[in-house]
Amino acid sequence: MVNLEELKENAKELLKQEKVKYIIGYKRGTNGLMPVPAFIKKPEDVENLIWDPLCIYNLTRFLVDEKRKKAKQKNPDERPVGLIVKGCDSxxxxxxxxxxxxxxxxxxxxxxxxxxxGVVDEKKLVKKLKGKKVKKIEFGKKNGFIVSTEDGQVEVPSSEILAERCQECIAHFPVVYDVLLGEKPKRKPDNPFKSLEKMESLSREERWTFWKEQLDKCIRCYACRSTCPMCYCDECVVDTINFAVTADTTAEEKAQKIKWVEKSPVLSENFVYHFIRAIHLAGRCIDCGECERVCPLDIPLRFLNKKLEKEAKELFGYDVGFDPDRPSLVSCFKEEDPEDFIR
Amino acid sequence: MAEEFEPKIVAFLCKWCSSAGSDLAGVSRMEYPPNVVPITVMCSGSISPLYILSAFNKGADGVLVSGCHPGDCHYIKGNLYARRRIALVKELLEFIGFEPKRFQMSWVSAAEGSKYTQIIKDFVSQLKPLGPQTELRRNL
Structure with a gap:
């Protein structure tokens, strides 16, 4: 079990010795039980840190923001940033x-x-408790969670409220760390791509109907892009915000600016956007499920990324995010890569 | 009688092999359907998935990606990178239920003019019964 006191002690030491600039972790939010990201700068603030099954967010995204911020500073603080990671985040x-x-x-x-x-799926939890207010949620001794509500404690087996991605998780403990809290369990899911099975068993027409319906909903808020730790391109193909229009930009230059995707949230354009996002995340997505969680229209975006993770594994034997010294999926090849689809 | 549907194919051909192959088909006066719009790129490895998608988005009924045979790449290994990338695009297109016959990849060397004409002939006859591609066509 992860000892919260140990976590706080560690964080306090780091801040006291000024080894880190600040620590990114989780703290209790002001709205209900859901945690919010915490940026702990002073040793006395470590008391705010929490760790419970609701800490679902992937905090790695803040490293991207931190790098951008640092690039703009004249005399940046060169100390490292402390980051609390789960297995998937690592x-x-x-x-x-x-x-x-x-x-x-x-x-x-x-x-x-x-x-x-793993962590719980908030939607599943709300459904399970039928509107009862959760006071506290803890990891159970065995495979489950202890949920305290107004009516007392109940033990809920993890299969009922565990997030779908956690059921398919292949790294329950961080694969890269400076200090590790808790133990390294040795367990593997029976099938890490179980959620895809249902979709893959559908016929082609049914799959098309499904995705058509789903992607038609998209309002192009780009929340999926904003929350993704891998979506860090300075200029995204879908918007040209960084196209500098200066006094000497001619009308011709403006007109010739390539527009790959229209901004209108219509099916054909949504399609290109989500497809290209999925392709960009091939061999990079670590299935933290943030895109799906933040989607205001509940589009099952995870499936697209999961599918590519599966293909990377099956076609090319590539595991995402285990070895930082390995070349990435699309920047390497093997002689024996499949080519049965090529004439 | 209504006119027969003529599919429009966008072919991304690499400059060193496939484009030369299509040129050979031309200068040898081999006949093949005029449905194909060739776009010469420097290497099949330079073809972004976005090009393929954009072609469909702008109304192509079929897309062909063609490069040198493995080992013949002018840039040594560009086509091998392409092979990997295109495999992923193909899998994802199939996953969302897009007609897989509309997208093809081939290796055509500079000497294979006849193979090129055969590929185009087969592709066109495959696309004709499918009718126009409307799934991904821009519809604002």
Missing amino acids: RAVNVLLQEKFINREDIYIIGISCENT
């Missing part, structure tokens, strides 16, 4: 390291093991 860190987006010495990783469970 793989995201690995991908960023692999792509040389961040340097290892710029981060101090406090790893937390999810041990026997």
Whole structure:
């Protein structure tokens, strides 16, 4: 079990010795039980840190923001940033390291093991409790959660409220860390791509109907892009915000600016956007499920990324986010890569 | 009688092999359907998935990506990168239920003019019964 006191003690030490600039972790939000990201700068503030099954967010995204912020500063603070990561988040860190987006010495990783469970799916939890207010939720001794409501404690088996991605998780403990809290459990899911099975068993027409319906809903708020730790391109293909229009930009230059995707939220354009996002995340997505969680229209975006993760594994034997020294999926090849689809 | 549907194919051909192959088909006066719009790129490895999607988005009924045979790439290994990338695009297109016959990849060397004409002939006859591609066509 992860000892919260140990976590706080560790964080306090780091801040006292001024080893880190600040620590990114979780704290209790003001609205109900859901945690919010916490940026702890003073040793006395570590008391705010929490760790419970509701800490679902992937905090790695803040490393991207931190790098951008640092690039703008004249005399940046060169100390590393402390970051609290779960197993999945640590793989995201690995991908960023692999792509040389961040340097290892710029981060101090406090790893937390999810041990026997994972994090809960808030929607499933609300459904399960039928509107009852949750006072507290803890990891159970065995495979489950202890949920305290107004009516007392209940033990809920993890299969009922565990997030779908956690059921398919292949790294329950951080794969890269400076300090690890909790133990390294040895367990593997029976099938890491179980959620895809249902979709793959549908016929082609049914799949098309499904995705047509789903992607038609998209309002192009780009929340999926904003929350993704891997979506860090300075200029995204879908919007041209960085296209500098100066006094000497001619009308011709403006007209010739390539517009790959229209901004209108219509099916054909949504399609290109989500497809290209999925392709960009091939071999990089570590399945933290943030895109799906933040989607205001509940589009099952995770499936697209999961499918590519599966293909990367099956066609090319590539595991995402385990080895930062390996070349990334599309920047390497093998002689024996499949080519049966090529004439 | 209504006119027969003529599919429009966008072919991304690499400059060193496939484009030369299509040129050979031309200068050898081999006949093949005029449905194809060739776009010469420097290497099949330079073809972004966005090009393919954009072609469909702008109304192509079929897209062909063609490069040198493995080992013949002018840039040594560009086509091998392409192979990997295109495999992923193909899998994802199929996953969302897009007609997989509309997207093809081939290796055509500079000497294979006849193979090129055959590929185009087969592709056109495959696309004709499918009718126009409307799934991804821009519809604002």
